[in-house]
Amino acid sequence: MRTWIPNTRNFAYLNWKQVDALPRESTLLVLPTAAIEQHGPHLPLATDTLINNLLLGQALEKLPKELPVYALPPVHYGKSNEHIGFPGTLSVSASTFMAVLRDLGSSISSAGFKKLVLYNTHGGNTSLIDVMARDLRAEFGLRTFALHGSGGIAFEGLNPQERAYGFHAGEVETAFLLASVPDLVDRSAYTVNYIADIEKPELLRPENASAVFAWLTRDIAASGVLGDPRPATPENGARWIEEAATYLAAALEVMSRYPNQPTK
Ligand SMILES: [Zn+2]
Numbered sequence: 001m002r003t004w005i006p007n008t009r010n011f012a013y014l015n016w017k018q019v020d021a022l023p024r025e026s027t028l029l030v031l032p033t034a035a036i037e038q039h040g041p042h043l044p045l046a047t048d049t050l051i052n053n054l055l056l057g058q059a060l061e062k063l064p065k066e067l068p069v070y071a072l073p074p075v076h077y078g079k080s081n082e083h084i085g086f087p088g089t090l091s092v093s094a095s096t097f098m099a100v101l102r103d104l105g106s107s108i109s110s111a112g113f114k115k116l117v118l119y120n121t122h123g124g125n126t127s128l129i130d131v132m133a134r135d136l137r138a139e140f141g142l143r144t145f146a147l148h149g150s151g152g153i154a155f156e157g158l159n160p161q162e163r164a165y166g167f168h169a170g171e172v173e174t175a176f177l178l179a180s181v182p183d184l185v186d187r188s189a190y191t192v193n194y195i196a197d198i199e200k201p202e203l204l205r206p207e208n209a210s211a212v213f214a215w216l217t218r219d220i221a222a223s224g225v226l227g228d229p230r231p232a233t234p235e236n237g238a239r240w241i242e243e244a245a246t247y248l249a250a251a252l253e254v255m256s257r258y259p260n261q262p263t264k
Contacts, residue, residue, distance in 0.1 A: 001046065001076070002181070004057025011070040024112040027068040028256045030147075031104060032056055033097075033129065035078035035122035038086035038217075040169035040225035041189040043177060045088045047169070049076050050184075051176050052121035055150065058245035059252060067256045075100055078122045085218040094128055101132045102139070109140035114260050117145045117252065123167070145255045150240065151247035157236055162228055164198045167207070168217070170227020172240065179237030190230050191223035 007013055011029065034049035044050070056071055063069055080091035092100075101118070108116055116136065120129045126148060133146040155163065155172060162171050177185050195206050195215070204211045206220075217224055 001049065002053070004054050004180075005071045006057065006060055009060045009063075009070050012073045014070075019111070022070075022113075023068055025114055025260060026256070027070065027113055028115045028117060028252065029070055029072055029108060029113055030056065030117045030119050030252070031072045031101070032074035033078060033101075033118060033120045033122065033125050034074055034076060035080045035091075035124065036076055037078070037080035037083040037089040037091065037122075038224045039173065040191060040223055040229070042186045042191075042225075042229060043169050043173060044184045045090075046076075047173055047177065048078070048122040049074055050181060051173065052119065054176065054180050055121070055241065055244050055248055056119055058241060059248035062245060062249035063252060063256075067253065069252055069256055072104075075104075078125045079128060080122070080124050082124055082215065083217050083224070085216075086224050097125065097128055098132055098135075101128075102135065105132075105136040105140050105142055105144075109142055113142075115143045115145075115255070115258075117147055117255055119147045119248075121149055143258065143260050145258075147248065147251055147255075150244035151251060153240065153243045153247055155240060159231075161194065161198050162231075164208075165194045165196050165206075166227030167195075168221075168226040169224065170229055171232045171236075174229035174232035175234070175237030176241060177237070178232055178234040179241055182234065191225045192228045192230065193221045193223060193225050194228070195220045195226060 032052045034052045036045045039047040077092045079094050079097050080089050083089040118129050129146050133144045136142045136144045
């Protein structure tokens with residue numbers, strides 16, 4: 001898999017003597033979590049993993065050199081059972097996903113490190129990340145942080161319908177890939193699908209409401225797309241990547257400087 005992580009911040013490029021020389025108290029390790037799953041007929045299975053690596057890599061480039069922050073190799077497979085039934089989706093169960101994070105937390109803790117960030121870019125993992133961040137804190141004493149997606153940047157230029165219901169393989173993800181790996185985007189295969197209309201607010205909604213229904217993609221989107229990729233441009237993608245990387249870098253810096261001991 002292609003990587004944008006700077007060599008100097010790639011944990012797996014170190015040897016064990018170099019790892020042993022890292023400052024245990026202050027080193028911040030970042031564990032990326034994503035997915036290998038269908039992203040419609042126009043984007044690759046690795047979309048979430050590529051976006052994770054791209055945004056994290058650009059963020060790490062922005063960090064002050066003296067901060068000891070390292071990216072671990074990503075957990076490529078996520079909980080993607082919302083996309084089962086589409087060839088290529090490779091999903092692990094919630095218990096497997098959480099067990100992998102627990103075992104990695106155990107290894108990190110036993111090597112003496114104290115600070116870990118779970119950086120996730122797949123929606124199906126989100127609730128598990130929140131559970132595991134707390135569990136790793138409680139079980140191993142790791143100062144654990146969770147960081148999600150693009151960090152809530154404004155995505156200026158997105159229309160309100162896409163902002164509300166562009167969940168998957170829509171304008172944002174397509175723009176990110178057009179700006180970074182355009183050869184992996186099939187522009188001739190765009191499809192459009194919205195599972196709700198912001199002009200017709202329903203009490204029962206797919207997400208972001210008190211009353212929601214659990215959805216499987218195959219129930220609601222034959223092509224696998226939840227949104228509209230057609231307006232995506234590499235220019236917007238590049239701008240959003242820069243904004244997201246700036247946000248992520250700021251968050252990583254705060255996490256890196258956050259005290260390990262509880263403040264009195
Ligand atoms: Zn995605």
